[in-house]
Amino acid sequence: MKTAVEIDKVAMILKLLGDKTRLTMVKLLESNECCVCEFVEIFQMSQPSISQHLRKLRDVGLVREQRRGQWIFYSVNKQHQYYCFVAELLQQLPNQEYRLKQLEKQGMRITCC
Amino acid sequence: MKTAVEIDKVAMILKLLGDKTRLTMVKLLESNECCVCEFVEIFQMSQPSISQHLRKLRDVGLVREQRRGQWIFYSVNKQHQYYCFVAELLQQLPNQEYRLKQLEKQGMRITCC
DNA sequence: TGCATATATAAGCAAATTGTTATATAGTGA
DNA sequence: TCACTATATAACAATTTGCTTATATATGCA
Numbered sequence: 001m002k003t004a005v006e007i008d009k010v011a012m013i014l015k016l017l018g019d020k021t022r023l024t025m026v027k028l029l030e031s032n033e034c035c036v037c038e039f040v041e042i043f044q045m046s047q048p049s050i051s052q053h054l055r056k057l058r059d060v061g062l063v064r065e066q067r068r069g070q071w072i073f074y075s076v077n078k079q080h081q082y083y084c085f086v087a088e089l090l091q092q093l094p095n096q097e098y099r100l101k102q103l104e105k106q107g108m109r110i111t112c113c
Numbered sequence: 114m115k116t117a118v119e120i121d122k123v124a125m126i127l128k129l130l131g132d133k134t135r136l137t138m139v140k141l142l143e144s145n146e147c148c149v150c151e152f153v154e155i156f157q158m159s160q161p162s163i164s165q166h167l168r169k170l171r172d173v174g175l176v177r178e179q180r181r182g183q184w185i186f187y188s189v190n191k192q193h194q195y196y197c198f199v200a201e202l203l204q205q206l207p208n209q210e211y212r213l214k215q216l217e218k219q220g221m222r223i224t225c226c
Numbered sequence: 227t228g229c230a231t232a233t234a235t236a237a238g239c240a241a242a243t244t245g246t247t248a249t250a251t252a253g254t255g256a
Numbered sequence: 257t258c259a260c261t262a263t264a265t266a267a268c269a270a271t272t273t274g275c276t277t278a279t280a281t282a283t284g285c286a
Contacts, residue, residue, distance in 0.1 A: 006207050007140070008133050015131025019274090020124040027120070036233060049275060051234055070232050070283045085205050092198050094119050132244090149263060162245060164264055183253050183262050 013082055016060060017089070021045070022053050026076060027096050029063055030087065034100075035071040041108050042099050062086065071110055126195055129173060130202070134158070135166050139189060140209050142176055143200065147213075148184040154221050155212050175199065184223055 017023050021043055028034055028042075039050045054074055057063045064077045077083065103109045130136050134156055141147055141155075152163045167187055170176045177190045190196065216222045 007137055007209070010206060011131055011133040011136045013131075014127045014136065018124055018126075018128025018131040020121050021274095023124045023127065024120055037231090046276070047233070048235080048277085052274075055234080067233095067283090072233065088205065089202060092201065093123060096120070150261090159246070160263070161247085161265080165244080168264080180253085180263095185263065 009082065010085065013060065013062070013086065016056060016062070017086070019053070022057060023093070024096055024099075025053060025074075026057065026062065026086070027090050027093050028099065029074055029076045030090050031097075032100060033066075033073040033075045035073050035110050037071070038100075038103060038108070038110055041103060041106075122195065123198065126173065126175070126199065129169060129175065130199070132166070135170060136206070137209055137212075138166060138187075139170065139175065139199070140203050140206050141212065142187055142189045143203050144210075145213060146179075146186040146188045148186050148223050150184070151213075151216060151221070151223055154216060154219075 017026060024043075025034075025039060036047060036050055036054065039045075039054075040047050043050065054063065054065075058065060058074075061077055061080050063074050065072050065074050067073075076086075078087075080086070100109065130139060137156075138147075138152060149160060149163055149167065152158075152167075153160050156163065167176065167178075171178060171187075174190055174193050176187050178185050178187050180186075189199075191200075193199070213222065
């Protein structure tokens with residue numbers, strides 16, 4: 001039954017996004033590239049914890065990684081089967097750009113290559 | 114910080130909806146009233162399990178209950194603070210009405226009062 | 227080459243989640 | 257009142273989640 005499969009997949013995605021750290025990450029990544037150390041600073045969480053959240057997002061293909069120098073930049077994968085669904089959802093969230101602005105003010109925004 | 118609070122609440126709702134049983138329930142309840150025993154039949158799960166899922170949805174106010182005779186009918190609470198958000202999301206899900214049709218065919222749809 | 231930085235991964239643990247069974251509560255109808 | 261049906265709740269077990277600490281890997285640079 002095709003619909004059953006799809007609602008299952010949507011549920012899986014919602015479960016992934018049902019965590020405030022991951023949800024905020026994806027919201028930021030939708031319009032920015034960020035690396036792990038930036039998230040460590042933004043969320044004030046340990047590096048392994050941040051890496052694990054990103055891994056979950058990457059495992060289902062919601063985000064992509066791209067190494068540039070010593071940093072690995074993450075971004076939303078706009079080719080994902082459910083990207084439209086996710087984008088629609090993200091659009092309704094309050095903007096989180098202030099977190100990056102704050103980072104920049106602290107001189108901790110990574111701009112490379 | 115107001116936005117932080119709101120993204121937290123959205124994450125909480127997504128977590129709730131990030132379960133295929135609850136997601137399907139809410140999708141059905143958006144356009145139908147259903148009672149516990151119907152869900153037991155639809156999802157082939159134990160009655161306590163169904164009740165517990167409904168309780169979670171009710172605890173955050175996403176669904177309402179209304180007793181009619183021996184049955185308690187559930188429906189989506191369209192007055193909920195995040196109803197618009199949820200409705201937008203549900204709209205993108207595949208229709209689940211076939212589940213009720215099937216129930217009706219088996220003569221197990223409850224129509225009361 | 228050697229050291230510092232950025233990131234990933236493994237292992238362990240506490241808390242949360244989701245189901246189960248058993249039992250309590252409430253309405254219906256004889 | 258009694259028995260039946262519908263539902264809720266409590267107690268418990270198995271699983272999952274999300275963090276922590278420790279360690280491995282990869283890049284940049286002196």
